[in-house]
Amino acid sequence: MTRNKSIYLLVDTSGSMEGIGMKSLDEVVENVIPRLKSVQSSQPDVKLGIGVIGFGDTAVWITPTSVSVDQWIWQGLESKGFTAMGGALILLHERLAEEDNNASFLSPLILIASDGGPTDEYEQTLAQLHSLDNFKSATRIAIAIGDDADRETLREITGSDTSIFTTDQIDQIINAIENNLYI
Amino acid sequence: MKELSINEVIPLQGGGKARVKAELGRGGQGIVYLVDVHVKMMALKWYHQHKSEQFRKNIRNLVDYGPPMGDAFLWPRYSTQLIEGHFGYVMDLRPEGYYEFGQYLLNRQRFGSVFAMIQAAMRICDGFQKLHLKGYSYRDLNDGNFFIHPSSGDVLICDNDNVGLDGEHSEIKGKPGYMAPEVVCGGHPDTRSDRFSLAVILFFLFMRGHPLEGKWASSCPCLTEKFERLIYGEKPVFVYDPDNDKNRPDPDVHRNVARCWGLYPERLREQFQQEFSNTCLHNPTERCVEMEWKNVIEHLRDNLVNCPHCGEEIFFNPECKCPECGKPIQPEFFGEIRARKIPFFADKLLFFDNDNTPDAEIKIIDCQMRIVNLSPTAWKATGTDGKSTILMPNHALPLKDATVIESTIHDIDYKLSVIKTTT
Structure with missing residues (x-):
């Protein structure tokens, strides 16, 4: 039986990400994509699906439905405005709540990349996420961009300091992803 | 001035x-x-x-x-x-003992070993991976940008004044022969054109010639701007394009490439064929990231061994025969680490992670093949009987079938399984 595994990528698209922050993240994603494809080809019975949420002034689905890894093309994102991280968690919660009681979905992989901290309310949504079994069991990885990333909030989301990486820790990022994806 | x-x-x-x-x-x-x-x-x-x-x-x-x-x-x-x-x-000042890459291409400087050359390739890829991960593109990658130490393969990347934020306008286009086709045709250099230039550099390093200069390119009467644009920009053809043989190396003209191509493992040749395929030449987004090159070069490094008979550095091959002296070679043990399979011969250095520092060495001590822990941390080695021993840095362990060695490097766990060859 084919099972589904969702990979959610939450990307800070606030104004401060413009330039070196977003370019750096682009590069991380471009390094990750071939590895995801490699995992997919070695595990055809687990369908990896990608969902991308961008959060700037508002949070929006960039890749609105779970696109298969083989068809996913990363084109980079425009950045402007504030950091609606809380809004991104709301969108994530909606999707995870749908998956939570569906036996065909394996525990998801959640990646969040940000160079700052939330400018909207996020605590309540984060508490709701923590009530979902699939959020609790998910591998949660944060990519802190630059020196001003709000590591405290990222730690609240990932649950651990050791799951927060910088963009130059690409080997560690890929290791954490692959540890989760190889079933 | x-x-x-x-x-x-x-x-x-x-x-x-x-x-x-x-x-x-x-x-x-x-x-x-x-x-x-x-x-x-x-x-x-x-x-x-x-x-x-x-x-x-x-x-x-x-x-x-x-x-x-x-x-x-x-x-x-x-x-x-x-x-x-x-x-x-x-x-910073450039330390003594490093020579410009162009000097190696002109044979004015030589690598001390194949291992040093492979280390140089790895470090070039590693440098550009780190540059790109920082959000920069180099934009003028060519044979004058690197200084390499001939015995260690250590690399220094200089002339960083054209480096800039990827995607930003640049006054520089690059050096002919190293520019990506889209730049030759009028585009601006970026991370993806850097990747083309990197593939050219690697081809030069391993094959001692240019990947697009074969019979067809040589047949152009004169390298005018028009023909230059054709060969490197509009209609480039890789010299070993499996689907198009019109630009194969001329053995009398492109001697180095013709001689070197067959010396390397298939995986490297396939990677060049992919990177210089029509698809990648004309679609910059299809070009491989540095990490993929590093995996290929890691494969070369894993399979580079000293022939136990003649002592030459050779690539271990499935035929288990030394290409230099023709004698059969069969390792007593292999090591498996993640998806890699490494033949163990005496004096072989092993690299678990990507930091280009050897983590272990295979040594013959008291007539017994052993693995030496070169890393700064202790390993746990578990035998088939389930008993574990701790192997401290600089200590050696006799190799036995099915021993599993666990280590942690830069917060990543590695597991090396020792497998005895069955004869």
């Missing part, structure tokens, strides 16, 4: 000063001086030509953003103030 005199003091942006001590060299772009900055000896690159405000601003940004991780880059550390319209930047 304004040349500087000995003991002249150049004010730096941000308040420091550089005192000129000596001239180190000069080239088309400018003069490099030895300077004293706060009692530290450094190098000042001083441009002949007036530089635009955009260029100067870019250098100031590079100083502010700082270098990529590691110590491979001779990065701008300070920019100078404008003096009579002239300008320069200060970087």
Whole structure:
């Protein structure tokens, strides 16, 4: 039986990400994509699906439905405005709540990349996420961009300091992803 | 142009000063001086030509953003103030013992070993991976940008003044022969065109020739701008394109490439065929990232062994025969680590992770093949009986079938399984 595994990528698209922050993240994603494809080809019975949420002034689905890894093309994102991280968690919660009681979905992989901290309310949504079994069991990885990333909030989301990486820790990022994806 | 005199003091942006001590060299772009900055000896690159405000601003940004991780880059550390319209930047001094890559291509300098050459390839890829992960593109990658140590393969990347934020407008296009087809045809260099140039550099390093210069390119009557655009830009054909043989190396003209191509494992040749395929030549997004090159080069390094009969450095091959002396070679043990399978021969260095520092060595001690822990941390080795022993740094363990060695390097766990070859 084919099972589904969702990979959610939450990307800070606030104004401060413009330039070196977003370019750096682009590069991380471009390094990750071939590895995801490699995992997919070695595990055809687990369908990896990608969902991308961008959060700037508002949070929006960039890749609105779970696109298969083989068809996913990363084109980079425009950045402007504030950091609606809380809004991104709301969108994530909606999707995870749908998956939570569906036996065909394996525990998801959640990646969040940000160079700052939330400018909207996020605590309540984060508490709701923590009530979902699939959020609790998910591998949660944060990519802190630059020196001003709000590591405290990222730690609240990932649950651990050791799951927060910088963009130059690409080997560690890929290791954490692959540890989760190889079933 | 304004040349500087000995003991002249150049004010730096941000308040420091550089005192000129000596001239180190000069080239088309400018003069490099030895300077004293706060009692530290450094190098000042001083441009002949007036530089635009955009260029100067870019250098100031590079100083502010700082270098990529590691110590491979001779990065701008300070920019100078404008003096009579002239300008320069200060970087670390290049240590002794490193030679320009072009010198190796001209055979004026040689690598001490195949291993050193592979290490150089790995470090070039690693440097550009780190540069790109920082959000920069290099934009002018060519044979004059690297200095390589012939015995260690250590690499220094210089001329970082054209580095910029990826996607930003650049005044530079690159050096003919290294520019990506889309740049030759009028586009601007970026991370993806860097990746084409990197593949050219690697092809030069391993095959000693240009990947697009074969019979067809040689048949052009004269390398005019029109033909240059055709060969490197509009209709490039890889010399070993499996679907198009019109540009194969001419054995009398392109001797190096014709001779070297078959010497390397298939995986490297396939990677070049993919990277210089019609698809990748014309679709920059299809080009592989540096990590994929590093995996291929890791495969080369894993399979590079000293023949136990003739001592030559050879690539272990499925035929288990030394290509130099023709004698059969069969390792007593293999090691499996993640998806890699490494033949164990005496004096083989093993690399678990990507930091290019050896983590283990296979040694014959007291007539017994052993693995030596070269890493700074202790390993746990577990045998088939389930008993575990701790192997401290610089200690050796006799190899036995099915032993599993566990180690943690840079927060990543590695598991090496030892497998005895069945005969």
